[in-house]
Amino acid sequence: MLGAGVFVVFAPAAAAAGGLGLLIALALAGFIAYCNATSSARLAVRYPESGGTYVYGRERLHPFAGFLAGWGFVVGKTASCAAMALTIGAYLWPGRARLVAILAVVAVTAVNLRGIGKTATATRVLVGVTLAVLVVVAVTGAPHIAPDRLDGLGGTGFRGVLTAAGLLFFAFAGYARIATLGEEVRDPERTIPRAVPLALGIVLAGYLVLAVVALGVLGEERLATAAAPLAETVSAAGLPGLAWLVRAGATVAVTGVLLSLLAGVGRTALAMARRRDLPGALAAVHPRLRVPHRAELAVAAVVAVVVALGDIRGAIGFSSCTVLVYYAITNASALTLGREPARKVPVQLLAALGLVGCLVLAVSLPVASVVAGFGVLALGALGYALRHAVGRA
Template identity: 85%
Template sequence: MERLRRRLGVPDAVVIGLGSMLGAGVFVVFAPAAAAAGGAGLLVALALAGFIAFCNATSSARLAARYPESGGTYVYGRERLNPFAGFLAGWGFVVGKTASCAAMALTIGAYLWPGQARLVAVAAVVAVTAVNLRGIGKTAAATKVLVVVVLAVLALVAVAGVAAGDVRLDRLTEAGGSVRGVLTAAGLLFFAFAGYARIATLGEEVRDPERTIPRAVPLALGVVLAVYLLLAVVAVGVLGADRLAASAAPLVDVVTAAGLPDLAWLVRAGATVAVTGVLLSLLAGVGRTLLAMARRHDLPGALAAVHPVHRVPHRAELAVAAVVILVVALGDVRGAIGFSSCTVLVYYAITNASALTLGPDPTRKLPVRALAVAGLVGCLLLAVNLPPASVLAGFGVLALGATWYALRPRP
């Protein structure tokens, strides 16, 4: 079996995790989450989503160090539970993240050229796939540039909101939504954190994975959670929950409300860069999950090919790009976040169930088994409290995958 080349150290792995997470939550998810939970509820939901993501990150890091190969929870489920659990995780990841890729591409189009959003989205998918096909080293280098730009833009928004805006802290204590509204918002916000697993899905390309992955995952997650909390406080404090919930571009509205409308174009450009970074690493992760599934004959074996020069799963990445382009041509952004969150939360529920079979870890001070239980329960709780249409679509597609698994021809 052809293997991918190990090129990524801790800094590269952290950067890929940041590139996967920064963008979606800040530029896309805050508004619908505020609509579901209100101002104070938004912060509670963000903290809850961050805690569940931390639980999942702990389980993912332990499993990725034990099984340092491409595929993430598809591999862990097969090895620690049973082949069907692995398949369900891989299927959920592929369909959910394919929807996410399409949503991100359409977001790029909406920011750059609203009148031709689909055309720009297709061009973005083609360009990003071309970068990924050159090798994971190129992906890490490109993502590093994107992360620096995005952090600079987000810092600008925070400084503008605090220095020039009217940040009313009393808005942070206004009555929030219902308990179910907070859970719905947390499920939507989880979409913003899910990129940390990209480090695990690239496990076969990480140097010294037993050391690198457990360090890189919490580092990336911690940075992103701090950034999200800061920007959530600024956005709610400047705009208030109602205005934030109705906003199509919350961070643009923050700088505008701060009396700096000339900076709006810079924020829009930053949003485009951020989403491009998410799309870059997301397509790489989905392609490697397809590679792992094809290696085990859960998908056509032709997808298991590795390019002889660039050492990337080129057929799998091209197949993902083709499906994303099809979804871009036929679908829209609305509903994609909820659908993706539902299937990905099921994916992480399987991650935590797999981690529970590892037993205690005397080398770590954290209560890893308790965190795995909390992650498993939390993922399922958030999944069933998403908007009903997202729950029906997500579990319906998972059921279709399970049916195909039962009926598929065996090798």
């Protein structure tokens, strides 16, 4: 979560919702993410295996629901992986962005193939560097906040707030990665319910602070057009010499996103291959390292092709659309678990609000993202139906 989103997503969200609208949208996206996180944690304890909502949908709803969740996750996050790799290239060597992006995919895949322990260690280092950079932005920008810049709802009103919340959801979507990696988590019944909401709460608080600083220093119009919002915040605060540090931090953060994204997509592909929703050859697990090496390599190859042929325009919206559908299925699955009287928070209500919220945000995204996202989901559904029809014949 403390990855690419915090460095890039404030700008399009501010353009959609305005200054005050950005803060409202951030709170709304955070609340829906909390609903989703609660549902994910409950389900991950019940089903501590790789695959996340692909498994939950199959077990709690219907095999097709599981397939749709898995398909949406794989295609959406594969697009995100390509976008993150291209972002690394754009920051490090703009003139050779695609080459750098492909090299980044190769390097990150090599780390993931060493096992989830290596992935976790590398991620901790990357998160530590990212936190240090974000603290620099907050500390240098806070004295220069102008309160009158923290207002305005843009020209689109409440619809703009919903669009911004859908875009901002892209920045939160890593909170359930621990559930996706369920088989490799120690003591999942204790670890997962604590880790998911704790991580989400910390990140939401950090995002709110950084959003206020960026808005208060740059103002709504400048933030909406900023190519590197946090770097420009530091420059506008009178310390342009630190902008290079923020740009370097963004590169490190995006590398961390790519590291965890490739691991998560590989595990979901593993779960789908085990049930023949993807080619069975992808279900292989390395006998010594205990990683789904074929799935990891296949995902990396697809990402490299997308990097070589595509671009990052619309990637955030497309990813948000498919992943919001994924979490809608998560909440629908959690609704079948029943009530938990010992809980202070009404978990069934949170699951219902999360389900409705995910669907509303998905259809509130830019039209091109909605059409592309639901179009790809429909193609996957058609393939599923044809495969089963041929099987019955």
